Amino acid sequence: MxxxxxxxxxxxxxxxxxxxxxxxxxxxxxxxxxxxxxxxxxxxxxxxxxxxxxxxxxxxxxxxxxxxxxxxxxxxxxxxxxxxxxxxxxxxxxxxxxxxxxxxxxxxxxxxxxxxxxxxxxxxxxxxxxxxxxxxxxxxxxxxxxxxxxxxxxxxxxxxxxxxxxxxxxxxxxxxxxxxxxxxxxxxxxxxxxxxxxxxxxxxxxxxxxxxxxxxxxxxxxxxxxxxxLIRTESCFFASELTAQAYKECGIKKYRYMATLDLRTSKICRELDGEVFLVSERQAGKNYPPMHPWCRSTTISDIDDETLSRMTRAAYNPETGRTGKVPANMTYDEWYQKYVKGNTKDRVGAKSIAKTIDSGIIKKNKDKLKMNLQLFAESDIKNQESGSLKRAIRKYEKRIKEHEEYLENPKAHCSDWDDKMTCEQEGLKRHWKKEIRNFNQAIQDRIDELKERGDYNG
Incomplete structure (x- = not known):
């Protein structure tokens, strides 16, 4: 994995x-x-x-x-x-x-x-x-x-x-x-x-x-x-810095440097690729992105057994005696809507997670949650049946077509399009394009898995 x-x-x-x-x-x-x-x-x-x-x-x-x-x-x-x-x-x-x-x-x-x-x-x-x-x-x-x-x-x-x-x-x-x-x-x-x-x-x-x-x-x-x-370089820095703060919040002490390896990759980034550093000792331009203008490098968490043990304890719900679970195939939008936007407290508690989700199935709650139940019925891509993967591919292909139609004729899908400011219109277009990229990536992930099984027919 x-x-x-x-x-x-x-x-x-x-x-x-x-x-x-x-x-x-x-x-x-x-x-x-x-x-x-x-x-x-x-x-x-x-x-x-x-x-x-x-x-x-x-x-x-x-x-x-x-x-x-x-x-x-x-x-x-x-x-x-x-x-x-x-x-x-x-x-x-x-x-x-x-x-x-x-x-x-x-x-x-x-x-x-x-x-x-x-x-x-x-x-x-x-x-x-x-x-x-x-x-x-x-x-x-x-x-x-x-x-x-x-x-x-x-x-x-x-x-x-x-x-x-x-x-x-x-x-x-x-x-x-x-x-x-x-x-x-x-x-x-x-x-x-x-x-x-x-x-x-x-x-x-x-x-x-x-x-x-x-x-x-x-x-x-x-x-x-x-x-x-300036935008590209500063974007790399701000994204990397908030990633590091998220590492700290999760109790992650180490990160692994990841360079985008192609013909444009700088010598310094190639040399750092795969190296592990302490989050507390990170320094942009030395061992943490960005290393230089236009830098495209990123990092990935390096989770050891001790860190994983702390996370497990943090997720344990003493009322139910169970550990709160987040399904491996839960989409980011669904996760964000529930655990970030849908939570009005400063802390997202393990109790609320454990009560709401149990082994990937949503329990009844006072407030209905707008989520895709099929996604919760599924488990990790590696454990999904080939038929489920193929159905998901068809679903994402349909969503791509819908979003391409949005881009081609936004007025037909947004009744107040002409009333929106130019920056709002551009923002919607960027969102639709981003969704298309996400759908394409989801399709590719499933195609890769089907190919590994020898069950992909094109």
Whole structure:
């Protein structure tokens, strides 16, 4: 079963990175929108300015640093007058001193100010998107780790809920020397300076509006890549940190490092793959993910006999004389709805688990539980009959088709689709895509088991 749980951990990290990519796509839209706004404004200045008296790029760059405020036009004129007088320079000087060109310079100065305003807006939106995503990611990582541990051991031991303050403390950590919000600010501020410089180069070297648009779009594309790198790396850290906190909550003292082994895997992650470390001695960048930007590595709990014994004692219900059980094939959504969302206390007690579930069968309770009874009638995949596995595959294939229809025509399945905000619509689409990935993984798990039995016909 160890191979299964390694695959499960790898799949969980894959899902987290897929969600991070979805969030990065939303942020990339912000950058594309900002780029289009700046390009549109720049065209008003450059569309009729196709000068033939171009300065060299080196000369243009020398003028840039002094060309940042309302009075800098005078400094620029003085710079040109003090240079060797060539025909091109004289023509440029004459044009710069013309009233019409002064008006264009003023528009350029307003454009430079607009760049700052646009990038401030980009920063605020990116930080808001990222923070919301990181909070959800961290909570999911905590509960999914406990869920996997209970499925792995089959024990329904008690655990603490993760609260907002706990997540916020993790999000405030300067694990790499600088908080992610400051990194976002630095990225957007650097991009603003680069864009302003490129606009000035366009003015001084005579770039056409099309060339200017291409350069601006390219620079914003670079900014979007930096934003994506930040989201992916910070996602790995926050998920890993809440996983470690879940380990502590479960009493797990050791973890095993797991690298995603393919041609893109870094040397350091390959070397750490399979190594076992103490949870108390974990350190991101040293022996715990992320080891580097874009890191895709994860960890898996290393449960020894002593830890398992503690979990068993924690799951024991003295009233019934039984140990609370969590079925190995209970889905995460069902587990979360019952033991996290459905429990209003700060602690999820072993008593409630033992009373509600007995050997995989739901007992009568005062409140009806919305759960799939067939799943509780089944046991671990390894112990399920082939017919049951095949029925489950057909069920998941049907669910995949349903969700694909949701994506193809959301209005037909969501009556208030047009009333939802764009971010809500994108969130639903991400959820449907994630469900499809989950269903595909569930199908693959059952196909693998059928193949091992020699009972898979395709």
């Amino acid at each position: 160890s191979d299964y749980w390694e695959k499960r951990a790898a799949w969980d990290m894959y899902e987290r990175m897929a969600d991070a990519e979805d969030n990065a796509d939303l942020v990339a839209r912000i950058y594309r929108s900002a780029s289009a706004q700046i390009v549109f404004s720049a065209q008003d200045i450059f569309e009729k300015y196709m000068t033939k008296h171009k300065l060299s790029k080196a000369e243009a760059w020398r003028f840039l640093n002094s060309f940042q405020d309302k009075d800098s036009i005078q400094k620029l004129l003085l710079e040109i007058k003090n240079k060797d007088s060539g025909k091109n320079k004289q023509e440029l000087l004459k044009e710069l001193e013309a009233p019409a060109y002064r008006a264009r310079i003023e528009r350029l100065q307003r454009l430079l100010q607009q760049v700052d305003t646009v990038m401030q807006n980009v920063y605020q939106q990116e930080q808001r998107f990222d923070t919301s995503f990181f909070e959800q990611l961290a909570e999911n990582a905590y509960y999914r780790t406990i869920y996997n541990t209970q499925r792995k051991t089959g024990l329904g031991f008690s655990f603490s809920h993760v609260d907002q303050k706990q997540i916020e403390r993790v999000l405030r950590m300067n694990w790499s020397g600088k908080h992610y919000s400051k990194r976002i600010w630095k990225n957007t501020d650097d991009l603003a300076k680069t864009i302003k410089d490129e606009l000035l180069v366009s003015l001084l070297t005579g770039r056409t509006d099309r060339e200017t648009a291409a350069v601006i779009t390219e620079k914003f594309g670079g900014g979007a890549i930096a934003a994506r790198r």
